[in-house]
Amino acid sequence: MDLSSLPGFRDFYPEQMALRKHIVAVWRSVAERYGFVEYDGPPLEPLDLYVRKSGEEIVGQLYRFTDQGGREVALRPEMTPSFARMVGARAGGLPKPIRWYSVPQLFRYERPQKGRLREHFQLNLDIVGESGDLADSEIVAAAIDMLRGFGLASEDFVARISDRGLVGGLLTAHGVSEAGLGPAFAALDKLDRESEDWVLERLQAAGASEEGARRLLHLAELELDELVAVAGDVPLVREAAARLGRVIQNLESFGLGAYVQFDPSLVRGLAYYTGTVFELWDRRGEFRAICGGGRYDQLLAAVGGPDLPALGFGMGDVVLGELLRARGLVPPEPSAIDDYIICVEPEQRALVLRLTHGLRDRGRRVAYDFASRSVGRQFKAANQAGAERAIVVGPDEAATGVALVRTMASGEEARLSIEKLLEA
RNA sequence: GUGGGCGUAGCUCAGUCGGUUAGAGCGCCAGGUUGUGGCCCUGGAGGUCGCGGGUUCGAUUCCCGUCGCUCACCCCA
Numbered sequence: 001m002d003l004s005s006l007p008g009f010r011d012f013y014p015e016q017m018a019l020r021k022h023i024v025a026v027w028r029s030v031a032e033r034y035g036f037v038e039y040d041g042p043p044l045e046p047l048d049l050y051v052r053k054s055g056e057e058i059v060g061q062l063y064r065f066t067d068q069g070g071r072e073v074a075l076r077p078e079m080t081p082s083f084a085r086m087v088g089a090r091a092g093g094l095p096k097p098i099r100w101y102s103v104p105q106l107f108r109y110e111r112p113q114k115g116r117l118r119e120h121f122q123l124n125l126d127i128v129g130e131s132g133d134l135a136d137s138e139i140v141a142a143a144i145d146m147l148r149g150f151g152l153a154s155e156d157f158v159a160r161i162s163d164r165g166l167v168g169g170l171l172t173a174h175g176v177s178e179a180g181l182g183p184a185f186a187a188l189d190k191l192d193r194e195s196e197d198w199v200l201e202r203l204q205a206a207g208a209s210e211e212g213a214r215r216l217l218h219l220a221e222l223e224l225d226e227l228v229a230v231a232g233d234v235p236l237v238r239e240a241a242a243r244l245g246r247v248i249q250n251l252e253s254f255g256l257g258a259y260v261q262f263d264p265s266l267v268r269g270l271a272y273y274t275g276t277v278f279e280l281w282d283r284r285g286e287f288r289a290i291c292g293g294g295r296y297d298q299l300l301a302a303v304g305g306p307d308l309p310a311l312g313f314g315m316g317d318v319v320l321g322e323l324l325r326a327r328g329l330v331p332p333e334p335s336a337i338d339d340y341i342i343c344v345e346p347e348q349r350a351l352v353l354r355l356t357h358g359l360r361d362r363g364r365r366v367a368y369d370f371a372s373r374s375v376g377r378q379f380k381a382a383n384q385a386g387a388e389r390a391i392v393v394g395p396d397e398a399a400t401g402v403a404l405v406r407t408m409a410s411g412e413e414a415r416l417s418i419e420k421l422l423e424a
Numbered sequence: 425g426u427g428g429g430c431g432u433a434g435c436u437c438a439g440u441c442g443g444u445u446a447g448a449g450c451g452c453c454a455g456g457u458u459g460u461g462g463c464c465c466u467g468g469a470g471g472u473c474g475c476g477g478g479u480u481c482g483a484u485u486c487c488c489g490u491c492g493c494u495c496a497c498c499c500c501a
Contacts, residue, residue: 007492050501060425061499078501106501111425114495122501270501288500314501344459377454379461387461394459408461 008110008118018333019324020121023317024103026149027123034142036101036125041082043105047072049081049303063107063118075107079124079314084305087128091306096129115288115319126312128300133243135311136276136295137250143280143291143313144251144259150320151329154258157290161278162266163244164294166227169236170264171208174216180206185267188220192265220265224248227264240275247276268292272299276311287323291315335386341368342378344394351418352393355403358422383408391421 005011012020028038047064063075076082079102087098102124112118125142127135140159147157167188168181176184187194187202196217203213219227228241244262251260268277275295282290293313301307324330339359343352352368359366367385369378375392382390392404403421406413 004492061501076501080501108501110499112494113497116500292501342460374457375459376461379459381461383461390461392459396459404459406460411461413460 006118008112010117010119015333019321019330020317022331023150023320023324024121027101027103027146027315030142030146030149031101031123031125033145034099034125034138036099036142039083039086039100039102040104041076041079041086041102043076043107044073045076045082047074049085050074050077061108061110063109076104077106077108079104079106079122080299081303083124083126084300084303087300087308088305091128091308094129096308097135098128099126100128101125115322117318121317123315124312126310128306128310129308131297131309133246134250136247137254139293139311139313140247140260140276140278141251141254141256143278143293143315144256146315147280147290150324152323152327155283156327157259157280157282159260159278159280160263160266161244161248161260161276162262162264163240163276164267164273165240165275166237166244167264167267169234169240170216170219170227170231171203171206173231173234173237174212175208176203177207180208182271184208185271188216188265188267191217191220222264224262244276268294272296272302274298278313280315282323286326287319290319290323335388337365337367337385338388339364339366340378340382340385340387340390341366342375342382342390342392343368343372344375344392346372347395348393348398351398355391355393355418355421362422362424393418 010016031038047062050062062077065073067073082104083100083102087094087100091098103121104124105119105121107119109118110116123146125139127139140161144159164185167185171181171184172178184203184206187199187206191199199217200210200213203216204210208216219231222230224241224245228238232238232241248257248260248262251257266277266279267273268279273294274297277294278292279289280291281287291313293311295309295311297309297311299305300310341352341356341359343349356366356368367387369381373381375394379390387408390406390408392406394404397403397418401418402415403418404413405416405421
């Protein structure tokens with residue numbers, strides 16, 4: 001029988017667990033600095049919760065099964081439906097805007113590859129009930145500050161930002177039909193992966209003329225002000241551009257301008273975004289997107305939640321972990337103990353246990369040798385455990401009540417009363 | 425779901441043009457005596473050579489299958 005872990009699932013040995021704890025700790029710290037509160041939902045949900053939102057074709061990518069009660073269930077592949085339900089149940093009574101975050105473990109049934117497993121932890125941070133542009137900048141700023149919290153700077157990553165309304169307005173102005181908007185967004189999203197001809201073809205299939213499609217590709221390379229100069233006579237474009245301009249201006253006021261870059265070719269593949277969209281990318285381009293999000297004003301109502309504007313982002317631990325590793329930003333593993341008590345002879349065992357437990361009661365992390373090995377071996381064990389101090393208890397110490405305390409890093413030794421050690 | 429690469433010790437790998445008991449470094453454990461770690465020396469444990477089948481006197485080595493890992497595609501919540 002094969003008892004190894006399932007494909008795409010990870011064993012977290014202490015070394016990996018330390019990195020995971022670090023990542024989650026930074027996420028929580030920054031989220032709470034922004035005034036967000038943490039929530040969580042069930043990892044297992046009714047299958048329908050996801051089918052209703054995304055359609056039947058998504059079912060193949062779900063971890064799903066029938067439980068012993070005959071219920072069709074799925075391991076959660078994303079947090080938004082659960083979030084919508086929870087917010088919906090209490091939205092009426094909550095002061096707006098709602099600022100909630102979560103760090104769920106999510107699952108998908110897909111072939112694992114770089115930066116993509118069948119299981120991962122993903123920070124979800126959302127604001128509900130606010131349609132103003134300050135909420136958009138708040139969300140993007142939080143995402144940027146997450147990466148800053150890991151020690152990454154503006155030369156390491158960039159926040160590419162755009163607006164669905166802006167791009168949608170341009171597409172419409174160039175002949176793309178209402179129904180063609182989704183496919184056209186998806187085509188633009190692939191500009192960096194597919195050939196220009198491929199994208200041109202798709203844009204024309206969505207309703208644009210050949211000339212219109214070419215013009216759109218050209219527009220996708222412009223700066224925001226250039227774009228307004230060229231296409232500002234389209235009301236939708238003018239409004240969305242002005243709003244996006246304010247969002248970017250807010251980020252500059254935060255002092256985060258160096259991290260932000262307008263990118264009209266960024267649209268994100270997902271159909272439900274309605275306004276601001278953004279992604280965080282490694283500047284060297286070695287990894288897939290580190291984080292993505294945006295405004296989804298109609299989604300909550302569409303999945304059975306409240307009819308409230310909302311926006312947020314997700315950031316997974318896999319790509320982020322790879323990036324931190326590659327940049328040498330994984331903090332060293334902290335030592336597990338403070339004091340190692342060395343027992344010289346079996347006669348001192350009881351005193352060693354009393355000292356050990358007394359120090360533990362005071363909050364010290366304490367270990368000692370289970371076997372009666374030589375003092376040299378015990379020092380070696382203290383060293384391996386990364387102990388700050390080794391405390392020797394032998395016949396002399398037992399007789400005088402004064403222990404020998406050796407500071408491992410420096411080798412300095414001092415004699416301290418055992419009673420004193422247990423007080424302080 | 426499709427295609428490429430790779431599976432030898434806990435880790436990183438060597439090796440075998442088919443041939444006795446499959447190796448190294450690191451790590452781990454134990455010694456280097458009677459109360460002092462890091463360095464050093466000595467010794468030890470640890471491998472169904474991913475698994476199954478085939479060819480052969482003989483397979484870790486060659487062939488087929490399979491599973492796993494990995495990278496890319498598809499897709500991306």
